[in-house]
Amino acid sequence: MSLNVASFSGGSLLLAWQLKDKHVLIVGGGDVASGRIESVLVADARITLISPSAGLHPLTKKFIAQSSRITHHDRVFAGPADLDSVDMVLTAIDDVAKSREICALCRERRIPVNVADIPPSCDFYFGSQIRSGPLQIMISTNGQGPKLANIIMRKIEEALPEHAGEAVEKVGQLRSKLRERAPGVGGELGKRRMRWMVDVCNAWDIDDLATLDEEMMLRLLDDGWEKNKVPKPVELGSGKKKHASGSHLPSASSLQGSLLPTALGFLTGVAATTALVWAHVAYVRR
Ligand SMILES: C[C@@]1(CC(=O)O)C2=NC(=C\c3[nH]c(c(CCC(=O)O)c3CC(=O)O)Cc3[nH]c(c(CC(=O)O)c3CCC(=O)O)/C=C3\N/C(=C\2)[C@@H](CCC(=O)O)[C@]3(C)CC(=O)O)/[C@H]1CCC(=O)O
Ligand SMILES: NC(=O)c1ccc[n+]([C@@H]2O[C@H](COP(=O)([O-])OP(=O)(O)OC[C@H]3O[C@@H](n4cnc5c(N)ncnc54)[C@H](O)[C@@H]3O)[C@@H](O)[C@H]2O)c1
Known part of the structure; x- marks a missing residue:
């Protein structure tokens, strides 16, 4: 078989980025930001969230209230000083000019940045996720079809062995x-x-x-x-034992129903959180 090196192009590097105890700045606190918080919390990072309280999504409010790893500043992005000692920046704000400005500041400082939904301002893209304990699967269409990534994710989820x-x-x-x-x-x-x-x-x-x-x-x-x-x-003696629970793989969007309650210790809030998560998932972005 011949090696077609010319075809090694047009993709992106797929990694499992280790963020434990790293400092992630999230700018914005709306619907998109709440998903970013979820993704970063599960990686055990420390989060600084800069966003006026008035615009916080209910799920973002819950995360702030229940995680000691999130420091919230009730204000807008203030400039370069907000980037001091930051390892990664994620912006999810409804202000394209400001997003681009933050991206430029990050790039001057070589801080990896993702600006939600503005591909040229992203050093990396998010993807559709499946998580079950340490098993993590990300589906990326490399910017071509995010909704299709979500649809393919559901199909993979169905096809995976239950355990x-x-x-x-x-x-x-x-x-x-x-x-x-x-x-x-x-x-x-x-x-x-x-x-x-x-x-x-x-x-x-x-x-x-x-x-x-x-x-x-x-x-x-x-x-x-x-x-x-x-x-x-x-x-x-394997095969004789039954699994304690017949678990189906939760998707990233149902993560609050599995990992985060333990991590955040909010068992009593599970019902409300689950409802919010579903609202979050069902939210049609366009
Ligand atoms: C996977 C997911 C992860 C996440 O964000 O968590 C994600 N977008 C999701 C959903 C989604 N986003 C959009 C729709 C509407 C339908 C549609 O347009 O298809 C839907 C569907 C919905 O909401 O149901 C709109 C959209 N998104 C981008 C643009 C800009 C552009 O294309 O130019 C526009 C158009 C704006 C416009 O038209 O103005 C760009 C990006 N979105 C990405 C990720 C990165 C590429 C990932 C990839 O290619 O695989 C990238 C490049 C950058 C980034 O944001 O990291 C998440 C699904 C999670 C899940 O549920 O499983
Ligand atoms: N969710 C969607 O429907 C959708 C779809 C496609 C693209 N997007 C894009 O993703 C980004 C975020 O979307 P969203 O739905 O989460 O928006 P949103 O309006 O729900 O939230 C925006 C958040 O950013 C905060 N904010 C605004 N300016 C800020 C600043 N200068 N500093 C700090 N915080 C600031 C607001 O207070 C709010 O919390 C936007 O660029 C939006 O255009 C969203």
Whole structure:
């Protein structure tokens, strides 16, 4: 097969950007900003939100009230000083000239910036998201069809194995236990560790991986890793157990119904929040 290097063009770099404890400035507090807050909170960033209180979306108000990681300034963007020690800027304001001005200030300072719905002022685009625990899927049309990204996301969501997120979580736990037994980076041990993990992932199907509990993981390591083989799920009792909950993958827009209540501790507000989320989702932007 020949390599067509000329076709390696016209896309964007897809990454899982690590924002933990980084400082993200969000300018604006409306409908679009509330979605940005959701995306950034789940990445454990610190958020400064600059937006007059009068224009805050109800969901934005809830986020401000319930997250200690958001600092809200009840005012408009004041200029370059607002960009001090900021790692990323997201603007979602109904003022195109001001948006472009903020973008220019960010670019002078080499701060990555996204200006909602103005592609030339974006260093990166948002996408349609599916999240289930550590499993994260982003659908991007590279600016060509955001609504289509949302439609394709729903189709992928339907096609995913029901317990994919749990399986990923369990594999993560198994890998960290394995690293305790076989620590270090690289070398022969590293190669053997990676080969064994690949074999486990190939030999076990996703639903079986999702049933791994503490005891099964220990047995898998004792009877598998230590003896350089991969026991079948049935040998460890998988397949006999039922999942505690038949969970369907939540989309990013239903995130408040799964991750954020735990993180923000607002169980009592779940019903109201869910209603807001649905209102947010149903909002027709054009
Ligand atoms: C995915 C999603 C993520 C998010 O924003 O969270 C997202 N837009 C979403 C929805 C949406 N946006 C628009 C509509 C109306 C229908 C339509 O126009 O198709 C709908 C549909 C709806 O609202 O239902 C209007 C729109 N959007 C942009 C422009 C400007 C332009 O195209 O020039 C215009 C036209 C303005 C005009 O006409 O004046 C630009 C961008 N929007 C992007 C992301 C980036 C590219 C992502 C990609 O290509 O995949 C990019 C480039 C920059 C950015 O904002 O990051 C989110 C769906 C989340 C979900 O629900 O799953
Ligand atoms: N939601 C939509 O229907 C939609 C669709 C396409 C494009 N957009 C674009 O996305 C952006 C945001 O949309 P939205 O629906 O969230 O708007 P919105 O009107 O609901 O919210 C705008 C927010 O920005 C704040 N704001 C305005 N000027 C500000 C400033 N100088 N400093 C700080 N805050 C300021 C307002 O107080 C408000 O909270 C706009 O550019 C809009 O044109 C929105």
